[in-house]
Amino acid sequence: MNGAVSVPPDPPDPSESREPSGPAPEARTAPEARTAPEVGAAPEVRTAAGAVRGSLEAGVAVFRGIPFAEAPVGELRFAAPRAAPGWDGVRPALSYGPPPPQGGHFGMEALCQGATDDWLTLNVWTPEPGPGAGLPVMVWIQGGAYTIGTSALPEYDGGRLARAGVVVVTFNYRVGLEGFGQFTGAPANRGLLDQIAALEWVRENIRAFGGAPDRVTVFGQSAGGGSVAALLAMPRAAGLFGRAVAQSVQGTFLSPELAADVATACAAELGLKPTVSDLRTVAPARLSAAGDTVGAALDRHARRWGVAAHRSLPVAPVVEGDTLPATPWQALAGGAARGIPLLVGHTRDEQRLFTVIDGLLGQVTPEQAATALRDFGPGPDGPRRYRAGCPAAGPDELYERVHSDRLFRMPSLHLAEARAAAGGRVHVYELTWRAPGLDGAFGACHGLDVPLVFGNLDRGQPAVLIGDQPSPEAAALSARMRAAWTAFATHGDPGWPAYDTGRRLVQLFDVRPAVTADPERTSRLIWQDHTFSPIALRP
Template identity: 70%
Template sequence: MSPSPESQPYESSSSASPPPESPEVRTTAGAVRGTREAGVAVFRGIPFAAPPVGAHRFAAPQPVRSWDGVRPAVAYGPPPPQAGVFGMDALSPQGADDDWLTVNVWSPEPAPDTALPVMVWFHGGAYVIGTSGIPEYHGARLAREGGVVVVTFNYRLGTEGFARIEGAPDNRGLLDQVAALRWVRDNIRAFGGDPDRVTLFGESAGAGSVAAVLAMPSAVGLFRRAIAQSVPGTFFSPELAADIAAACATELGLRPTVADLSTVTPAQLAAAGDAVSAKLGQWTDRWGRIAHRSIPFAPVVDGEVLPVTPWQALAEGAGRGIDLIVGHTREEQRLFTAIGGLLGQVTEDQAAEALRLFAPGPDGVDRYRAAFPSAGPESLYELVHSDWLFRMPSLHLAEAQVAGGGRAHVFELTWPAPGMGGALGACHGLDVPLVFGNLSGTEASALIGENPGPEAEALSAYIRAAWTAFAAHGDPGWPAYDPGRRLVRLLDAQPTTAPYPEDESRLLWQDHVFPALPLIST
């Protein structure tokens, strides 16, 4: 049968029978064939939207082109264009396949009548790097031992996904995420999942994306629960986002318009973003704190795709019908201090500058020093960075959820990473391998060590059980947060429930509002 313009051919389903370890599922666009690995059915690289190139570049995600026959679903889709951080741009070289918008599914039992809880992972990476195909996000263990269907996916990053471009919708990366959730709604039953029990979970920029999706009208009804791990407080005003996009376009001698930027390749555009990131110091007068933290892209509070910040949306009741887990690690900043070569090297001047830039309010510097009288320069430096970027935005998201009439469960990961001789503490990103149970053979080894011990295995098993129980019925096993008792779960070798332990920081930030970050007038 010759394909129509709306479809593309794959092998006929009437060809030689596939081996029994090759499960088949029919999606709304066509049939897919996966594999069986580690006791679950795995389907990789299924498109949930058309490739965002050509006429679709800088547009909202477009429908998938259907196919005839059975499409192999055995390899991850290609990563979207990446920033050059940690060499991630090498993952998506120029000329590679442009079918970036794909999902991957791990299912214990891919049958329509199974109706298992569904967990959809939003990867992190500062909105400029990341892909669903890295080993840390392999979902087999979480799916098999937790009795859930795990979904991971790609979304557009950097300039392609988050720059404010004239003639294009804002927040294209967020729109991709909503398109992936619509794919889950329309297809997950065929993979054994229950579309009425969908839980979002994500870390870092993935948690910021989860928070944004909570505030997006277009996502209403697509999920029942959400888990946000280390929510960044960086959301941009339209003016700030437009100024950054203009700087990126100027690197190419272009204007920040669809007409101009469509003339360069995605790789060239990503490189222009890298060039701007490399000299953010010259933009501190206009871009403020994000220039000091090298954060050139983030969701834009544009009034349409994202009407208001997540904190405002939840306080106004947007999450009233959503169950929420939110939390952070104790030493969020420690990983970045190590990456910057500053462990044990932070000076009093660097600590004073960090306090001046990031402490809340006109008297924030004095209040930090008074709240932590015995803290040395490195402790103060790490505290204010941790609080501004991750810890207080996460706590405030829970408090906004409660204020808006919703329910939130709060955690803090306090277990110190044994990797690097224990120098990293409970650092940013440590929760990811613990949540997925992928404790070795991946980048997690740098945090947990080459040979994870029984303590790591036990804590990972506890967290996986709590997350999957929450996905199944909304109860992770500890009390909901309330402004009176402020009980949270401390995730350590022996998890305990206690009042929120970072009370000094909570009090310092209690009157702060996390607004859309402005363009600073000069």
């Protein structure tokens, strides 16, 4: 088997667990073998649009705020992205570009105050700038429920990953109504089209930064994981990447009718119609605020919007038949992107983060659990299936399990099942390590994998989960996960056996990592007959 990590030819007994084989994480990559940029030199690279000057940080050349598309304002508001114009001279690439307009969740709207409108920019970390290095490239797509997000968050700094011998790219894309609002006269899924434009920029320019355009891996988490899944299903993305990593795939995709109804409700808050002609001159902050207003009163839409209203997720990719012809699960089951190796997984306690934020930890009532089972379970028989499959579970466990399964865990596992059933290669993981923050209250929660993969354990939101002083245990787990991700990007093999629908071998990441068989069997059986279709508009 090709790869930096050896795997025994005979798979383990599915009934047993084992430690992953192969060399220690430190032996999988050799960043010290790379020729680091000259100390003290300000690295310069020439792109197709013009030259950029970056900075040197801990032996890695960093370029921030490079435009990959023209600012989507004025006549380009709500349009498909257009290539950025060129420039003369050398453009400083020292600061992140401004975040795209977005809602007020977690205070993200404050980052947009006073920002300029050139939102579509990207950032590059490379250990070996200049053509000829041919390094693997890892392109990150951040999450944020398709509503918030910016590549400037400190947890997305690509320096540690780049020092393992890869080129790392992060970028902004339009979110919320700017990126996904279903407006008459505008192409659907503009946020996904922005992602494709960033990948096209990578194809055309990454060689100058030391990367190989034919060795590109896309990786993303939550809405970013859902975006990776969507890109696998999009004909326009074909040929732009050769490997994919989907972390905690957000399972919400909308029908055109539902997306149009959401857009109508948001435009009505402004006294307007959901058309480009009506909305083009509305300030982005006002449009985002209208989306927030609708999001704060979703109870009145619950009968029509279903899951999209129950969890405040009314903005998501639209399966409208053109930019996105089918859901990722349908597309992969039909053989789409079969030649692209896939790494997919989730955390054990996805919902726990939101339970803590909502102040419900240990406080879920039987009535709240029953409502969650009804609203988020797999069909009318869902509550019975959960109670039969988890007979000893109390309200808290049932509440968390059904939310975790519907929104992230089962969308991720079904993606793996669809890929394996169609004959494609897929590796599956589950993060089971308990975050130490708040005395372990977060468990293995949603988003915990992000700082572990990037290696940024002590900055931004991860500090809340992991603590101001990361433990040696956390550092070792992070090193192991970084090694697996970079090995997959380099060789297509993260270091454990591929998943199939017979053995269902899954890598568990914990203090003592192990490969085990079918660790989420209970939930898998509950959801095995469910189809993740676009969320439909109810009469």
